[in-house]
Amino acid sequence: MLAVGIAAALMAGEGARLAVVAVLAESFEPRKIQRALGLDPSSPELHFRLGLVDSYALDHLDPVEGVGELRRATELAPHVAGYWAALGSACDSIRDTACADTAFERALRLSPMTPRLHWMAGNHYLLNDRNKEGMAHFRRLLEVSPSYANSVFAASLSAVGDPAVILERVLPGPEKNPELTLSFINFLCASGKADFAREVWQTTAARTWALRLTWVKPYLDSLLELRRFRDAANVWKDLERMRIVERPRSSDSADILFNGDFERSPLNAGLDWHIKAERFLAVDFSDPRAYHGAGCLRVEFTVARNEDYEPVYQIVPVSPGGTYELSGYVRTEDVTSDSGPRLRVLDLDCPDCVNVSTETTTGTAPWHRVSVEFAAGARTEFLRVSGWRPRSRSFPSEIAGRFWIDAVTLKIISPFERSHAPARQS
Template identity: 25%
Template sequence: MEYELRHSARKFWIAIAFLGLTTAYLGIVTVHYLAEYFSESSEESDLIRATRLDPGDAVSFHNIGRIELLARARPQMALPWLETATRLNPHMASYWVDLALARQAVGETALERQDLLYALEAAPRTPEIAWQAANLFLAQGSPDDAMNAFRLVIENDPPITSLAIETCWKVHPDVEFLLNNVIPSNADEMFLGFLRSRNQPAAATVWEKMYSLQQPISRPHLFEYIRDLVAHQQAAQAALVWRQAASMAGLSAYQPSPQNLLVNGDFSLEILDGGFDWMHQKTRGVTLALDPNETHSSARSLRIIFDGPGIEDAGIRQLVPVEPNTPYEFSAFYKAQEMDGAGGARFALQDLHRETSFFMSEDLQNADFWKKVSGSFVTGPETGLLVLRLARVPAGSPIRGKLWLDGLQLAPSDRRIAYDERKLQ
């Protein structure tokens, strides 16, 4: 009997203890639930309740600080809330950025800089944080700190990299400084793309660095750079870039030689439509294709089908760097079928920038065999870049028929070679 009483008493006290623990647990859960509920509110009064229920939760303190800073434009009132948030969670970079904003608004420059450095330390690989810090550093008048932050932005290659490069150039337009201190090697190609149409000498400096490091470059970016150099009449630099890009863009097979300045003159390679390879512009009434069934110099030729009026040229052309006052010889092979129309198609070589015509072939009329066409000319005193195209003469007149081209060559004439050899003797 006595044992049963003791056993019952023990069970009673265990139940009481369990009930107390359960009640305490439910109380804690309820407090946390209410704190979380209020912390998700946009009302400041609810957020204040959340801080009282859970004074260790940095989120509510931060949200109150943002309301005071941004919604109510009271940075001084925001400071204690934001300071508490960073103290409770110093690893949240956005808290430090907001605190820096408040510091800037009240003129606490030294503390603002320290907060921004803490933000970058908390998120060293987050470009969005680095972007905000960089712009705040600029507003503060700390360009060196800003450049360090912009480098973090560019290193991580986010969508805002191009905007970061543009901002850096506006702040410090010194290509050597930016290459050595701000622009990482993985962004040199983008830096080149930014400079190529804005500052040709600076772009050349970037290119020299890329070439010295043998950094790969995408063909589209290379073609754009070549196009800008040509537009600025820098034919020699464009030709140099093309040669140097042979290994950087996989263009070794697309290089001219002393025996033939034309690239891919036998159409054995795919047409790149850029740089110093063939470029094609879609032309109404003209169809182009590589044809493996009609061959002369390689395993295929270029087939051109004419069908219609309004044709001025075939839409296929190539830019060729040359020397001024220099004799050259041009030759090509063609076949033609069912050609109909006044005149015909002709090979034409002219100065790209001055439109001076140096060579115009005979009409490419019907020929059921590979017929050679050739001619010679001397470039002008200022000529540095030719364009080779297939012109329609007379322009715009209706023409129909099929034409195949192969074995195109352009080289300095033997007269120039003999003259150079005599000068060396």
């Protein structure tokens, strides 16, 4: 019985010791970790924690001691990849490249599918001017986890400065991973390298049709934001050629607008209609009371306000100097302001060259045609066609009610500049 009692006491004592170690080990306070190590000196986790504190805690910084603690953690638990990775980073901090090389190699050998380890290894090699090895790890990282794409592109561009090198060494090619290639194109636009992005797009569009509009839309949005309208139009043409985007049939064969009949919900991208979310405005395309076909645009001013509104717009390529007619069918219901909605066309590069609109419609009115004829400027290449309500400058100023648009067309009347007479409304 005495022996059993002693054993029980020893077990209870060991249990209490382990409980104290567990509590202390949860802390990253150096004194608590050191106390825990006094109770359990063979714990790799405790050496690991103390190594991190020594390596990175500003109030307890001792990088050399940190490397020693992390090395001890790997000796006690050589099969834990995270210990090796931490050792690699710590070795980099004291410029012990050989130690870091070995540590990252061991970490990846133990856990080759862990994205964070490839990220750490890639940065290690870039830090030590071994770009080829670093980008090889980044290439593998993107195969394992494409979510690292922007971080990889940024780190690589900072290291090598040449996006062509990244394209060659990091990306697998548009045939193997077109979505990743589009991510790179979007990154290039955001990094001020839209010219090279265009080259990558042209290669991608020539080599694969396995694309989706959702992948390309951010690139189109960036091009429009950067006012690179010609590039956006060329990308849109490529998408039409690949039948990723299909141009809806128009009720007028001469119409150059995209989806002017609203028979299909706008893609909110590229050269289709864009929908702007605005306060106190409801926009939909499902109202069955269309002038033509099954669809139309319906706008409701839900709260009476006196604001500028432009709920939808479209970018349209045109021929410089041509004479055009913008027309559509509209109807209203209980529109209160003297400044009602209308169709508008604006030269994006020279608003003073073309900035015209159809007559306004207020009150309650049935479907009727509105139009405006205008001459494009000698350098006009892209127009912005929109549904527009300008702010009123007289009473009653606040607008409420509902407005419908359908069968919107933009047609060229004459391909050559005929006159610069004022726009004519009808």
